[in-house]
Amino acid sequence: MTMIFAWWNQICLVGGEPEMVARSHEDDFPSSIQKLPILTKAKTNFTTSADVDRQVSEALSQGQSLYDLDVTQLKDLKPSIIDLCNVCSIDLVSVQRVAMTMNPVPDIVTLNPTSVTEVMESITTVGTAIGRAKEAAMIRSQLEGRIQRCRNVAMQAKKETPDYRPKRVMFFEWTDPIYPGGHWTPEMIEIAGGVHPINGPATPSRRVTSDAVLSVDPEVLIICPCGLDLPATRKEYDILMTKDWFRTLANRASTIVLVDGNQMFNRSGPRLVECTEWLVMLLHNRPEFEPAGFPWERIK
Structure with missing residues (x-):
């Protein structure tokens, strides 16, 4: 079983949706995963951009996390894998701390993509982690082909x-x-x-x-x-x-x-x-x- 904090798109893309047991509050695509239990919650409340920035700054200055984690439900679900994105999800240390108290201890797959190439590589990493490397390779090839088609338009415009x-x-x-x-x-x-x-x-x-x-x-x-x-x-x-x-x-x-x-x-x-x-x-x-x-x- 897989519990996910940020890589739901990749897991579903390679056919792993049936193995998902939970999601974060931000996980809403595809719509079929919205039936899964939510294990995180943002501590900020959106009013305006300026006010959210104030809330975030105050929390960080006090050393507080920006998210709450439902530890009890996480332990009850007993996932074998936790997928985590360092760019836009609950912090790694908080998840590791809870994971180490679980039996058995789940594997944590954590990624930190900063480029298109690294996002594509994440498909391979996630697919391999959940035993769907072949499916991941096929999907990645298709997506990279579409990216190349975009490059071709730009190159053609420059040439012409x-x-x-x-x-x-x-x-x-x-x-x-x-x-x-x-x-x-x-x-x-x-x-x-x-x-x-x-x-x-x-x-x-x-x-x-x-x-x-x-x-x-x-x-x-x-x-x-x-x-x-x-x-x-x-x-x-x-x-x-x-x-x-x-x-x-x-x-x-x-x-x-x-x-x-x-x-x-x-x-x-x-x-x-x-x-x-x-x-x-x-x-x-x-x-x-x-x-x-x-x-x-x-x-x-």
Whole structure:
């Protein structure tokens, strides 16, 4: 039996869903896993981006975890494997501490991807851990083929346009304070034929100033706050539009879009391939690359 804290996409992708016995509060895709018990809970309550940042900062300054873990239920389920992502889930030490008190002690598979390549490698790692290496290899090959197709569009555009210049993109992973896209997101933008000047590939998201954002003069603004659905993202966009610096940015930009950051971009799973395809659609006006049902809306 497998209990998962962040790699539900990979496990389901390689056919391991029947072996899953629990999930974290963030695990909601595919919808069929939502029947599983939830073992974690965020200690923060979303109101606005600025308020969540305050809550997180206070918790971290006091040495507190950002999540609660249902230890009793975890022990009752007796999973043989716990899959854990260091990027976006409960901290490893907390899980290890509980696991060492269990009998038998479960194996812990922990990953820390920072790039598209490492996300693809995680499929192999997870598939091997649950005894589905062959299925993982097949799925990984298919996904990498789709990524290469995205690269080909960008390379073709550069080849066919003598004065080709990649569009400058500003990806908002958080809006107040401002955190630009990090880890795999800048790389995905580059694969699709754009450039993310304010933060490079395989670099964690970091807090930046509004002046820094204005200085790169982005043509494309993607508002995709981590963990927020489209209705919440619209509210954050409305708050941004009350700020002089952002209105200046918006007036200069040729494209402004909102994306569901709970489903897309901010989780290190195979749907990042869909996000890369969506970027190809957005940056090159190639509607055939837009994934069916992709949760976004165009503002400008």
